[in-house]
Amino acid sequence: MAIKIYGDPGSGSLRRVTSAAAIMGVDIERVYVDLFKGESHAPDFLKNLNPHGLTPVMVDGDVVLYEASAINIYLAEKVGSDLLGATPQERYEVLQWMFWSGEQWRVFSVLTFDERIGKRFMGQPEDKTIVDLAFVKIRAAGAALDAHLADRRFIVGDHLTLADIDIAAPFSQNERTKVPFNEFPNLVAWQQRLLDTVPAWAASKREVDERIDGTLNAAGITL
Numbered sequence: 294m295a296i297k298i299y300g301d302p303g304s305g306s307l308r309r310v311t312s313a314a315a316i317m318g319v320d321i322e323r324v325y326v327d328l329f330k331g332e333s334h335a336p337d338f339l340k341n342l343n344p345h346g347l348t349p350v351m352v353d354g355d356v357v358l359y360e361a362s363a364i365n366i367y368l369a370e371k372v373g374s375d376l377l378g379a380t381p382q383e384r385y386e387v388l389q390w391m392f393w394s395g396e397q398w399r400v401f402s403v404l405t406f407d408e409r410i411g412k413r414f415m416g417q418p419e420d421k422t423i424v425d426l427a428f429v430k431i432r433a434a435g436a437a438l439d440a441h442l443a444d445r446r447f448i449v450g451d452h453l454t455l456a457d458i459d460i461a462a463p464f465s466q467n468e469r470t471k472v473p474f475n476e477f478p479n480l481v482a483w484q485q486r487l488l489d490t491v492p493a494w495a496a497s498k499r500e501v502d503e504r505i506d507g508t509l510n511a512a513g514i515t516l
C-alpha cells in the first residue's frame with residue numbers, strides 16, 4: 294500500500310516531503326487538503342491526522358506522522374537514503390541544521406507569509422511590527438547562512454541532504470512575500486543550483502507557484 298501524504302500543493306512544507314520522496318524514489322499517494330477552505334481544521338482531520346490542524350501529514354499503515362522534517366527522516370530511514378547523511382557525523386550535522394531551520398529560519402518567513410498573504414485573504418492589513426521583526430531575524434540568520442555557503446555547494450558535506458531541503462523551503466514563497474533573500478548572494482546562488490540540479494525541487498516550485506498564484510488571481514488579489 295502506498296504511503297499517503299496529505300497536503301495542499303501551495304504549501305512549502307508539503308513541498309519538502311514530496312520533493313524528498315521523489316528524490317528517494319519513495320512511492321507516495323497524494324491526498325489533497327484545501328487549506329484555503331480550512332480543511333485541515335475539520336473535526337476528522339484534527340482527530341485522526343493532526344490535532345494542530347497543520348499539513349503535511351503522512352499515513353503509512355498504522356503510522357500517522359506530522360511535521361515535514363519528521364516525515365522526511367522516517368522516509369529516509371525506511372529506504373536507507375543518504376539524504377539523512379552518509380556517515381553518523383553527517384547525520385548529526387543534518388539534524389542540527391534541520392532543528393535550526395525550524396526554530397531560527399523558516400518560522401520568520403512563515404510569519405511574513407501569514408501577514409502579507411494570509412491576512413490579505415481575510416481582508417485584513419499586515420501588522421508591520423511583525424514583518425519588521427521577521428525581517429530582522431531573517432537578515433541575521435541569512436547572513437550566517439550566506440557565510441556558511443561561501444565555500445560550500447550544500448549545507449552539509451558534498452551532497453544534497455534533508456538540511457538543504459528544509460532550509461530551502463522559504464524560497465517557496467519569497468517572490469510573493471518579498472523577504473530580503475536577495476541581499477545574500479551565496480544563498481541565492483545555492484537556491485538556484487538546487488533548482489537547476491534537483492528536478493524534483495524545480496517541479497515542486499512550479500506546483501506551489503501555480504497553486505498560490507492561481508488562488509491569488511481567483512480572489513482578485515495583486516501583491
Ligand SMILES: N[C@@H](CCC(=O)N[C@@H](CS)C(=O)NCC(=O)O)C(=O)O
Nearest residue numbers: 304305306328347348349360361362
Ligand atoms: N512545522 C510544520 C509546519 C506545517 C505548516 O505550517 N503547514 C501549513 C502549510 S505550509 C498548514 O498546514 N497550515 C494550515 C493552517 O494553518 O490552517 C511542518 O514543518 O510540517
